[in-house]
Amino acid sequence: HHTSFDMEVVCVIPGQRLGSTTEYEAGPGTYVHNNFVYSSLVGFTHPGKPQPGQKTVLTVTKDTEPTIIPEIGSVTICKVTKVNPRFASVNILCVGTKPLRETFQGIIRVQDVRATEIDKVEIYKSFRPGDILRTEVISLGDARSYYLTTSKNEL
Amino acid sequence: MDKYRASGPEGTVRPIMKVPRPLPSSEGARPSGRGMDQFRHMFLKTGVITQASGSAYVEMERTKVICGVYGPRLAAQKHQSFEKAVLTCDYKYATFARKGKRAGYIPDQNEKDVSMTLVQALESSIFLDKFPKNVIELYVLVMQDDGGAVGAAITCASLALASAGIEMVDLVSACSASQIGKQIIVDPDVDEERNQTGGVTVARMSSLGQVTHVMQTGMMDLRATSQALELCVDGCDKIYHLMRKALIE
Numbered sequence: 001h002h003t004s005f006d007m008e009v010v011c012v013i014p015g016q017r018l019g020s021t022t023e024y025e026a027g028p029g030t031y032v033h034n035n036f037v038y039s040s041l042v043g044f045t046h047p048g049k050p051q052p053g054q055k056t057v058l059t060v061t062k063d064t065e066p067t068i069i070p071e072i073g074s075v076t077i078c079k080v081t082k083v084n085p086r087f088a089s090v091n092i093l094c095v096g097t098k099p100l101r102e103t104f105q106g107i108i109r110v111q112d113v114r115a116t117e118i119d120k121v122e123i124y125k126s127f128r129p130g131d132i133l134r135t136e137v138i139s140l141g142d143a144r145s146y147y148l149t150t151s152k153n154e155l
Numbered sequence: 156m157d158k159y160r161a162s163g164p165e166g167t168v169r170p171i172m173k174v175p176r177p178l179p180s181s182e183g184a185r186p187s188g189r190g191m192d193q194f195r196h197m198f199l200k201t202g203v204i205t206q207a208s209g210s211a212y213v214e215m216e217r218t219k220v221i222c223g224v225y226g227p228r229l230a231a232q233k234h235q236s237f238e239k240a241v242l243t244c245d246y247k248y249a250t251f252a253r254k255g256k257r258a259g260y261i262p263d264q265n266e267k268d269v270s271m272t273l274v275q276a277l278e279s280s281i282f283l284d285k286f287p288k289n290v291i292e293l294y295v296l297v298m299q300d301d302g303g304a305v306g307a308a309i310t311c312a313s314l315a316l317a318s319a320g321i322e323m324v325d326l327v328s329a330c331s332a333s334q335i336g337k338q339i340i341v342d343p344d345v346d347e348e349r350n351q352t353g354g355v356t357v358a359r360m361s362s363l364g365q366v367t368h369v370m371q372t373g374m375m376d377l378r379a380t381s382q383a384l385e386l387c388v389d390g391c392d393k394i395y396h397l398m399r400k401a402l403i404e
Contacts, residue, residue, distance in 0.1 A: 013402045014280075014317055015325025015362035031282070031324070033363065040282060040322040042402050062320045069227060069286055101208070102228045140237065140288055 012039040018058055029060030068095050070104060070137045070146055075155070078106055078148065080131045086110055088127045090135070090148065105145035108135065112149035172374070185340060185347070192386055194330070194342045195303075197394065199310075199401040201318035207294075209319020211401075213311040215342070217301035222311040224319045227289035240286035242278050244293040246270040246308060252300045254345060269305055276309050276329065276358040276368035282322040291321060302344035306330045309358045309368075314398055325360035326402075327367055328394035332383040334375050341386045355380060357387035361395035 012018065018030060018037045026032045027048065029041045039045070039060045048057035070076055070092055078090035087110060091103040111118045113126050127133070134155050135148040149155070189195070195216045204210035207223035214220075227240055246269045248258040262270070273293065281291070293312050297304045309329035317326055333343040333351035340347060348354065353373030359366045366388070371380065 011403050013326060013399050014323035015360060016399075017362065029322070031322075033324075038325075038362070040324065041320060042317050043320075069289060104229045 010045050011043070012045055012060060013042050014038075014040050018045060018060075025057045027057040027059035029062075030058055068098055068100065070095050070106075072137055072139060074137050076106075076135055076137060076148065078133050078135055080127045080129050080133065083123050083127055083129060085123060088113075088123050089145070090133065092146065092148075093132075106135070106137075106148045107141070107145045108133075108148050108150060112138065112147070112151055115151040115153075118151075187344065189342075191338060192341045194390055194393065195344075197397055199314060199397055201314055201401060207315075207319070209315045209317070209321070211311045211314035211318060213307045213314070215301075215303060215307055217299055217344070218303055218307050219298040220295060220304060220307045220311045221298060222293060222295045222308065222315040224291065224293055224312070224315045224321070226291035226319075227286040227321065228292075230288060230290035237287055239283035240281075240289040240291055242274050242281065242283065242291050242293070244270040244273040244277075244295065244312070246273055246295045246297075248297045248300060248304075252297050254300075269308070272305065272368065272370060273308060273312055277312055277316065277327055279367050280313065280324050280327045280360055281316060282324065285322055291316070300345060302346075302348045303331050303342055305370075306356050306358075310394055310398065314401065317398075317402055325362045325365075326395060326398050327358050327360055328391040328398055329356060329358035329368075330387050330390040330394060331356040332386050332390075334373070334379050334383065339379060339383050339386060341390055353379070355383040355387060357384060357391060359388060359391040361392045 016039045018039055021032055021035045021037060024037045026037045030037050031040050037058055041060045041062050043060045043062035046059045074095050076092050077094040078092050080088050080090050082089040087107045090106045092106050093103055110121050110123055113121045133150060135150050136152060136155060137146055138149050139147045141147040198214040201211045203212045204223040207225055209224040212221045230241055246266050247262055250258050252258060295308045295312055306329040309327055313327040317323060330342060331354055332339055332341045333347055333354040335351050353375030356370045357366060358368040
């Protein structure tokens with residue numbers, strides 16, 4: 001199954017061997033095994049522009065929307081579903097600019113609402129059910145939901 | 156002499172082993188006319204369930220299996236794992252799928268065992284640690300079982316996972332072989348499966364050359380088992396090529 005290609009865009013499947021690690025580096029959509037770079041998705045290969053002194057980065061992208069899940073540090077758009085004196089429950093609708101196919105649950109704790117005077121925050125005065133918020137994911141949280149924050153300046 | 160307990164028989168007797176009915180044709184050809192190591196014609200298609208994240212349909216002449224993949228999505232509390240995603244499977248025979256007996260609506264013990272088999276065969280082929288706290292759900296429905304349904308289900312589920320865009324190590328293909336008398340036949344249909352003395356099902360990641368799951372039932376000696384395993388490995392490689400064509404189109 002070994003195929004070698006120079007700057008071509010080729011359709012590949014998971015497990016297809018793309019090149020050796022001496023010439024290529026693994027980018028998103030690929031993985032390394034036994035000194036070879038293999039594809040991990042069904043899609044098209046995109047060889048990156050080679051930097052001088054560095055290896056070409058191989059990326060595999062799918063033609064359909066990629067599966068995304070919220071990760072620590074990602075900015076998300078959420079809609080408030082419930083408020084409670086200790087936290088607000090939200091549905092995470094988009095990660096970055098990409099809408100999620102199925103919404104995830106998140107919570108914004110009272111100490112994460114803003115950066116200053118966090119002991120005087122009243123959740124009901126900051127958020128109401130139905131509000132749309134831009135938040136950042138701070139942790140994977142507990143069993144049910146991700147922990148989010150709105151306390152940064154850009155949010 | 157206590158009358159409350161039933162005492163067993165005084166002597167012991169060896170169990171009667173099922174005597175396989177000989178294959179109808181005495182030259183050794185199979186009733187369907189296929190050769191001993193000839194697989195049935197396979198048809199594979201992805202994208203058959205539009206509302207699912209990914210889906211696939213596999214048909215081997217009269218065995219028909221369809222699979223839908225939902226996920227990765229947030230797992231309910233009991234399923235969750237913080238380090239990696241959880242793969243669950245719900246394997247079911249349609250009520251009209253099996254010859255002679257009607258399958259119920261609730262999965263029975265056999266279907267639950269096959270569900271676990273599917274999870275074991277496919278778990279190692281997915282990068283589960285890329286999706287912590289999530290669950291990937293496989294729903295497999297066997298619409299008609301004419302032999303080899305478990306192998307077809309593994310192949311179908313792997314194709315569905317790939318078509319959902321879930322990052323995988325490799326595609327998993329699976330096939331089975333049976334021993335009837337002294338013959339090893341590959342890809343048995345349901346009558347051959349019923350008559351077998353022993354059988355082997357192998358699931359394999361062909362590009363990496365790794366077997367993910369082997370299941371052996373019945374009574375088979377070492378020579379027969381190793382021959383059946385080799386035939387299955389070759390078969391898995393052939394099925395891999397068909398899977399690849401189905402995905403690229």
